[in-house]
Each structure stands twice: as structure tokens, then as C-alpha cells.
Amino acid sequence: MKAIILFGHGARDSRWREPFDRLVDLWRAQHSGVLVELAFLEMMQPSLEEAVTSLVGKGATDIAIVPVFFGQGGHLRNDFPVLLQNCRGKFQNISLSATPAVGEDSAVLQAIVDFGARAL
Numbered sequence: 275m276k277a278i279i280l281f282g283h284g285a286r287d288s289r290w291r292e293p294f295d296r297l298v299d300l301w302r303a304q305h306s307g308v309l310v311e312l313a314f315l316e317m318m319q320p321s322l323e324e325a326v327t328s329l330v331g332k333g334a335t336d337i338a339i340v341p342v343f344f345g346q347g348g349h350l351r352n353d354f355p356v357l358l359q360n361c362r363g364k365f366q367n368i369s370l371s372a373t374p375a376v377g378e379d380s381a382v383l384q385a386i387v388d389f390g391a392r393a394l
Contacts, residue, residue: 277309277334279325282342284314309334315349322357326365336369344377
């Protein structure tokens with residue numbers, strides 16, 4: 275079974291996660307047949323490992339991790355690969371893949387341009 279993890283940085287202010295919760299709601303409304311979980315690098319729960327554990331417990335065998343970051347900074351270049359490798363070691367029978375940061379996708383960048391254009 276396929277699943278997706280939307281992976282964000284995390285913050286001290288709990289309101290910071292509200293757009294991530296809306297992303298999950300949108301995902302579930304549009305892709306109800308594919309499980310989705312949030313995960314955070316730091317300061318918020320669940321962690322990446324906790325999200326993978328939850329999805330595996332629900333029957334997921336093929337999990338795509340989508341870093342909801344604007345670009346490939348130090349966290350995605352240094353911290354994320356270690357977390358992903360640890361999960362791959364713990365869940366050896368599960369396929370774990372990762373996409374580039376969402377901010378590197380041309381459609382996401384165009385959506386931001388369109389958002390800015392609507393503000394004019």
C-alpha cells in the first residue's frame with residue numbers, strides 16, 4: 275500500500291503547523307485511497323520515524339516523503355538524509371523514497387508567482 279509523508283521543519287508556535295494540517299485535509303479530500311501523515315524535523319511531533327511507524331502500522335509498504343521546504347538548505351542536505359537512512363535501517367522491508375523540496379518544483383514556483391499577481 276502506498277502512502278505519503280509531508281515533512282516540514284517544525285516551530286515552537288503551534289499555529290505554524292496550521293497550513294500543514296490544511297495540506298493533509300486537502301490530500302485526504304483529493305486522494306482518499308492514499309494514507310498521509312505529517313512529520314517534522316524538530317520542535318513538533320510526529321518525527322519522521324514516528325510517522326513512518328504509524329503508516330507501517332496501517333499497512334503502508336511504499337512511502338514517499340515530500341519535504342515541504344522552500345529549498346535545499348542545510349536541514350535537507352545534512353539532517354534529512356540521516357533521518358531517512360535511520361528509517362530505512364529500521365524499516366528494511368518498506369520502500370522509503372524522497373522527493374526534492376517542494377519549492378524546487380516549477381509548478382510550485384508558478385503558484386507563488388500567480389499568488390503574487392493576484393495581490394496586485
